[in-house]
Amino acid sequence: MKKYSLYSLIKNSFSYHENWQRAWRDPIPKKEYEIIIIGGGGHGLATAYYLAKKHNIRNIAVLEKGWIGGGNTGRNTTIIRSNYLWDASAGLYDHALKIWEGLSQELNYNVMFSQRGVMNLAHNLQDVRDLKRRTHANRLNGIDAVYLNTEEVKKFCPIINTSPDIRYPVLGGTLQRRAGTARHDAVAWGYARSADEMGVDIIQNCEVKGIKRNGGSVEGLETTKGFIKTKKIGVVAAGHSSVIANMAGLRLPLESKPLQALVSEPVKPIIDTVVMSNAVHAYVSQSDKGELVIGAGTDDYVSYTQKGSHQIVEGTLSAILELYPIFSRMRMLRQWGGIVDICPDASPILSKTSIKGLYFNCGWGTGGFKATPGSGDLFAHTIANDEPHKLNAAFNLNRFISGDLVDEHGAAAVAH
Amino acid sequence: MFIINCPYCGERDQQEFKAGGEAHIERPKQPTELSDDEWAEYLFMRKNIKGVQFERWNHAHGCRKWFNVARDTSNDEIKVVYKMGEKPPLE
Ligand SMILES: Cc1cc2nc3c(=O)[nH]c(=O)nc-3n(C[C@H](O)[C@H](O)[C@H](O)COP(=O)(O)OP(=O)(O)OC[C@H]3O[C@@H](n4cnc5c(N)ncnc54)[C@H](O)[C@@H]3O)c2cc1C
Numbered sequence A: 001m002k003k004y005s006l007y008s009l010i011k012n013s014f015s016y017h018e019n020w021q022r023a024w025r026d027p028i029p030k031k032e033y034e035i036i037i038i039g040g041g042g043h044g045l046a047t048a049y050y051l052a053k054k055h056n057i058r059n060i061a062v063l064e065k066g067w068i069g070g071g072n073t074g075r076n077t078t079i080i081r082s083n084y085l086w087d088a089s090a091g092l093y094d095h096a097l098k099i100w101e102g103l104s105q106e107l108n109y110n111v112m113f114s115q116r117g118v119m120n121l122a123h124n125l126q127d128v129r130d131l132k133r134r135t136h137a138n139r140l141n142g143i144d145a146v147y148l149n150t151e152e153v154k155k156f157c158p159i160i161n162t163s164p165d166i167r168y169p170v171l172g173g174t175l176q177r178r179a180g181t182a183r184h185d186a187v188a189w190g191y192a193r194s195a196d197e198m199g200v201d202i203i204q205n206c207e208v209k210g211i212k213r214n215g216g217s218v219e220g221l222e223t224t225k226g227f228i229k230t231k232k233i234g235v236v237a238a239g240h241s242s243v244i245a246n247m248a249g250l251r252l253p254l255e256s257k258p259l260q261a262l263v264s265e266p267v268k269p270i271i272d273t274v275v276m277s278n279a280v281h282a283y284v285s286q287s288d289k290g291e292l293v294i295g296a297g298t299d300d301y302v303s304y305t306q307k308g309s310h311q312i313v314e315g316t317l318s319a320i321l322e323l324y325p326i327f328s329r330m331r332m333l334r335q336w337g338g339i340v341d342i343c344p345d346a347s348p349i350l351s352k353t354s355i356k357g358l359y360f361n362c363g364w365g366t367g368g369f370k371a372t373p374g375s376g377d378l379f380a381h382t383i384a385n386d387e388p389h390k391l392n393a394a395f396n397l398n399r400f401i402s403g404d405l406v407d408e409h410g411a412a413a414v415a416h
Numbered sequence B: 001m002f003i004i005n006c007p008y009c010g011e012r013d014q015q016e017f018k019a020g021g022e023a024h025i026e027r028p029k030q031p032t033e034l035s036d037d038e039w040a041e042y043l044f045m046r047k048n049i050k051g052v053q054f055e056r057w058n059h060a061h062g063c064r065k066w067f068n069v070a071r072d073t074s075n076d077e078i079k080v081v082y083k084m085g086e087k088p089p090l091e
C-alpha cells in the first residue's frame, strides 16, 4: 500500500489524480476464514483491523450486504465525547476517545478528528443537578469536564439565545473540551484500507442469510455469495443485530428504531463547537463544508425502513429555532434516517453468547460512532481471547439476567 | 409516517398514537416461581422482527384505547388491526 503524504499528493497531481492506487481490494470470498465479521460499518472494520494488528490474525473476512460505511456509520452526526456518568461507561468511551486522538496518524488516513468541544445545556433545575453531578463523576474518572453558568455558555457560543423568557431557558451547561467530531466515511475507509493491507478480505454486496450450527458451536455462514466456513463469527450489524441473532435461534434485548438527522445549505462559519440539549432534544454542529448538522430524535416504534416521521424533525427544528433565532431563514438541504439498535439500559453489548464462536457487538443505539475505535479494539480482544477485556466486561449479555445494568438512560448527557 | 386504522375511531395519523411494543407477551402467572433467566426473557428479550410483527398501539391523543396491529416493519405497511384480547391473525 502506498503511503499518503504531501509528496504522494504532489506526485499524483501531475497525472490529474487519475492514478491513485485502489484503497482496498475487491476479493472473491475464500472457502473458509478463521474469523468472519458480519457488518462493514466502522465498528466491524475496526474489529477486523485490531484483530489483524494486535492479535496477528490475518485470515479474516468482513461481509457487508451493501457498501462499507453505508449503515449508521455514514448516517450519523459524528459527535464524539466520553463524559458518561457511570464508571463502566466512562472507561469504555474514554478508551475510544484516547484512540481517536492519534487515529489519523495511526491509519495514515485523515479522519478529520476535530476537538472543538461538546457543550450540553441545562434547561431546568433537575438538568442543572444532573449535569453538575455528571461533571463531578467525570472528574473522578479523570475525564475533562467543566460546569458553565449561563453567561459562560453565552461566551463560549454567542449565537445561543440565553434570554430568560424563552420556553426552556438556558440555566447552564457542561463542556468537554477534548470532545468533538470526525468525518464518518473517512473512519470506515481508513480502517478498511489498513485492514485490507494486512490481508483482511472486505467483501461488499454480500449479505448473510443464515448461520450454520453444529450443536452448540458455529460452522459457517450462508451468504448471497455462497457458503463460507468459519469457527468464529463477530456480528456487528447495528439495527439488524436481532435479524442475525434470529438466524442462530437467539433473542436479544434490542429494539430497532428510526433515528433521523438533517443538514442545511452550506454557510460561512457560524458555530465552532457542538451544542447539545437533552431536554428539548436538539443538537447542532457545523461541518467543514459549512452545513449545519442537526440531529433529531427516534420514533417510538420498531421499523427497518431507514426513514422516520415528519413530526420528529419538526419538533427538533422548532427547538433549534428557539435556541438559535439566527437560523430562522436557513434552508434544509437533506434529511435521512438510520436504524438504531436500542438496549433497555442505553448501553452497548460486546459479548460472547451461549453459542460457541458467536459474538455480538451491538446495542450502540443512537450513540456508537464515538466509540468506534475503542469498540473495535475491545471486541477484537473478546473474539481473539474468547474472553472480554476488563473495559468491556460489564457490557456482557448476562447483565440482563443478573440485573447488573449500566443505566445510561438520562444519566448520560444526551442519547448521543 | 403512516396511517393507523383505530378500531374505535377509524383512520388517523400515526402521530396521534403511542407505540406499545411487541404484543402477546404474557405477564408471568406465578412471578415468585420465575428464575432470573425467565425474568430476563419476559422483561428484556424481544423478537424485534424485520417483517410482519404483532404489536400494541395506544390511541394516546384520541380515544386512549389499546389495540393490536400486525405491521410489516420493513415497509411500515399495516396488515391487520385487531382488538386487545383477540388472537393474532395466523398469517
Ligand atoms: C441519524 C443518526 C445520528 C447519530 N448520531 C450519532 C452521534 O452524533 N454520535 C455517535 O456517537 N453516534 C451517533 N449515531 C449512532 C452511530 O451511528 C452508530 O452507533 C454507529 O455508527 C454504529 O456503527 P456500526 O459499525 O456498529 O453500524 P453500521 O455502520 O450500521 O454497520 C452495520 C453494517 O452491517 C451491515 N449488515 C446488516 N445486516 C447484514 C447482513 N445480514 N449481512 C451483511 N451485512 C449486514 C449493514 O449493511 C451495515 O453496513 C447516530 C446514528 C444515526 C442513525
Ligand SMILES: [Zn+2]
Binding pocket: B006, B007, B008, B009, B010, B059, B062, B063, B064, B065
Ligand atoms: Zn381511537
